Amino acid sequence: MTDAELMSPLPYCSQPISPVPVLPPEMPLDRQHAIIVGRSKWVNGTPLRYAFMPQTRNHAQEEVVRESFDEWKDLGIGLDFWEVRDPREAQVRIGFEPGRSWSWIGRDVLRRPRHEATMNLGWDLRDDHGRATALHEIGHTLGLAHEHQNPNAGIVWNEDAVYRHMAGPPNHWDPDTTFHNILRKLDPAEVEGSRWDPDSIMEYSFPAGLVIRPEEYRNGIRPPGKISKLDAEQVLIWYPPLEERLPQLTAFESRSLSLTPGQQYDAEVLPEETRTYRVGSFGASDMVLVLFEDVDGELRQVAADDDSGEDRNAQVEAELQAGRRYVLRTRMYHAWQAGTTAVMYW
Missing domain, CATH: 3.40.390.10 (Collagenase (Catalytic Domain))
Incomplete structure (x- = not known):
């Protein structure tokens, strides 16, 4: 200046x-x-x-x-x-x-x-x-x-x-x-x-x-x-650099999380059938959860939920298409009981 x-x-x-x-x-x-x-x-x-x-x-x-x-x-x-x-x-x-x-x-x-x-x-x-x-x-x-x-x-x-x-x-x-x-x-x-x-x-x-x-x-x-x-x-x-390859989350699999405040879990979702699914978090925690669809290499948000400060868990419902790729990203605000947090889609 x-x-x-x-x-x-x-x-x-x-x-x-x-x-x-x-x-x-x-x-x-x-x-x-x-x-x-x-x-x-x-x-x-x-x-x-x-x-x-x-x-x-x-x-x-x-x-x-x-x-x-x-x-x-x-x-x-x-x-x-x-x-x-x-x-x-x-x-x-x-x-x-x-x-x-x-x-x-x-x-x-x-x-x-x-x-x-x-x-x-x-x-x-x-x-x-x-x-x-x-x-x-x-x-x-x-x-x-x-x-x-x-x-x-x-x-x-x-x-x-x-x-x-x-x-x-x-x-x-x-x-x-x-x-x-x-x-x-x-x-x-x-x-x-x-x-x-x-x-x-x-x-x-x-x-x-x-x-x-x-x-x-x-x-x-x-x-x-x-x-x-x-x-x-x-x-x-x-906003750290992203991992090149994400773990795959399969339907009805409960994936335990060990996140500190501000940390995030990312997973790839590849549905085997076209139908309405629910995606949610579980446990004694505050989290924000966002589901994206991969459209020609660009992620487009499908649904999101934020349970922070509320007596519930984040959960979204959306129709997912077989053969398409989705990405689940969930960030932890706070957990007040260790070892009790997980995500799943079903």
Whole structure:
């Protein structure tokens, strides 16, 4: 980022308020933490289809977005990104409405109506700040939160200065927007790891005079605008490279699982007859389960269920075709009894 850019006020990501799961207060804290941290993460191996909203298409900006998706993919993560033309076929729908940039976080995009954007990029992406914005918003789509709101950062703000700064151009934020996107600290239950990464792509660049402590940041926070080493490490924890060959799960076979929170089990399903099947998890655990069909080398989601925080197990029902290949992916949030978790289809 140039000196001129650092001296000029920057437009910032204006994050929409994501729903927070309401969990029973008597639920053990370790279970709550596992559910809250994992709720926005995709099942690893999910092919994320993205499309550009036809009302605001901008071909020059779109190329920067494609390059940014490639940059995340080049880390070796287990997610795939597929561009499609019809937004109705995409989980991630990208607009270029001028003014604000934002994205829903992770799987929250699935709760949005199909005719709405799940991400907006509201300014020119063809300079350093614009490219960093595209990487940042895709980071939100992967399930990453704002780094400066990490309670482990220990940031003490000059709150009056922050409100004044953000009320001015180019952001013109009201106090609620400023609080939600900057001053509000994430609940410790939402935070992964114990470190603050001031170089994160999810960190804003702030001018001098807004931070009181840590003292070394009184003159400003200036991340390089790139995916940091810690960003890469964190995203690879959730989305490690996929195994080339998957174990096969046969009908009526109960496959025991030994997963820790955040870990995932993947299996190939090759039904021998065409009929309606049930696929489910069993045991004292919170899990998200997704079934995909292999269509010409691309996995298409057939059905999904998430039992986190509920007194039941994840289960889906779908008609499976003999001779076709399906992939079952299930991620563990939390298990509170060892050795009692399994998956099966029947």
